Amino acid sequence: MAANPFLASETRDEEDAALAASAARGDREALEALIRRYQAWIYNLAVRMILNPQDAQELTQEALLRIITRIAQFEGRSSFRTWAYRIVTNCFLDAKRGQLEGFITSFDDYGRDLDAIPMAALTLTADQEPDRALIVEEAKLGCMLGMLLCLSREQRIVYTLGDIFEAPSKIAAEILGLSAVNFRQKLTRARRDLISFMQDKCGLINQANPCRCDRKAAGFRQAGWLEPDRLKFAGRHLQRIKGKVAAESAPLDDFVEEAYARLFRDHPMQEPLAEGGTQAILSDLLDSPEYKRIFDLP
Template structure:
């Protein structure tokens, strides 16, 4: 589907699918969930980092949404209702994945600096092309930086800076004022971009940290698995391409260069979620609760 975080969206298809699902159409419910699950997954991956944990979080959110669908009365947009469930879940869920150990920017910098600068791995010994490994190291490292933000900042940054949601849309989902949303986004940008400006060489050429130099070290430390690339193989389009028409544009500043790094991250598709959803809908209790055909 298109970007659900646009200022103005057409929800006619969603509303039609909701009505059909309430009347027992399993096919309509599947279509409704599959329209939104990749967006929920892309929020989850930035909250917990590891793909398996993100899939688990996505499933938990979808189960909540499916079982509460009858409570949606159309008094707010479906987008607001669904992503408010998502936001509340990821802000209050148990720690998992990359969150298990609390991370700070100082600790993250120390961990990166402790990884030696090495030559690129031998292409003949790698199961994938070396440039893919470098890209995996870059996306893994910059995604990991998000874990140094607290949960609220991380979620606000994901919605506002990466997905380009406006203050009005972001504040509606997070149930805060637009001014509060802007303040949280400003703090997240400040903390993250100050760290990157002092540590990362992607924008500031004075910094010695370079993704190609760290790639082999990331592999040796287990942060990048050449046999299981978490980000790059699933890359069908960038976040910026998926979120085309995003409301929040970027001014031509150094901050834009940092924000662009995150908007160029891959927009990921969760693995095998269709089969998971069908297995879920086949459970007797849920079928009876939803009165599915």
């Protein structure tokens, strides 16, 4: 996974600018290097925007294509990072609503849906049992990503940039075309809404809440939200998860805002879908008619 672009140094910005200038002249290797730096983070922003990995991959391709087709317009007045993510966030804000966005519409509705999921022991096959911790983690990740869908699209981007990806408020504000003060105000409101819901519903945050990931996983599977043999979010991070579970299951009544954000930030970074993965997205983009048309390639 490429380094966090939101915490990049000035040297990284200079490298990006040089690569962008070469890419604008038709240098495919420079363009490929530049896209590789950003595509995984763009995909992970897309996952947090619309939850469904397949839809997120398509949205990522659309955003990357917009960057590629406009790269000659980059004039270096801001960092490439800011310029590119402004295109990405506008693409995400303008995108057609995903299926899950129509299903998860508010914290109140989501809370009622969670309450309706029965608490039960998770029964697994012999083949699945060794991955029990991963499967429970999948339930937790999916549920928490569902919480993000309760935020408006703008709030989701603000919260993801500010608290999950740890973008400094000045950079995040530039990306979204806001003042730093306005960005911090919007981030505060998004935190407040999310924290209020988690404090009232989530057993990870408040032990007085009955909801437990391992007891909800069976209901998630029955509702079709969890497929033990096709994990979407947990990946193959079993050893890492074993250490996390012990720490995160301790009493968390006194968690502050940073701890709420850390729960989301600790989600494993997602790789684009398995068929070809990252390389497939890049190859499709660089072989697309739009790319060849822009650079007058045969």
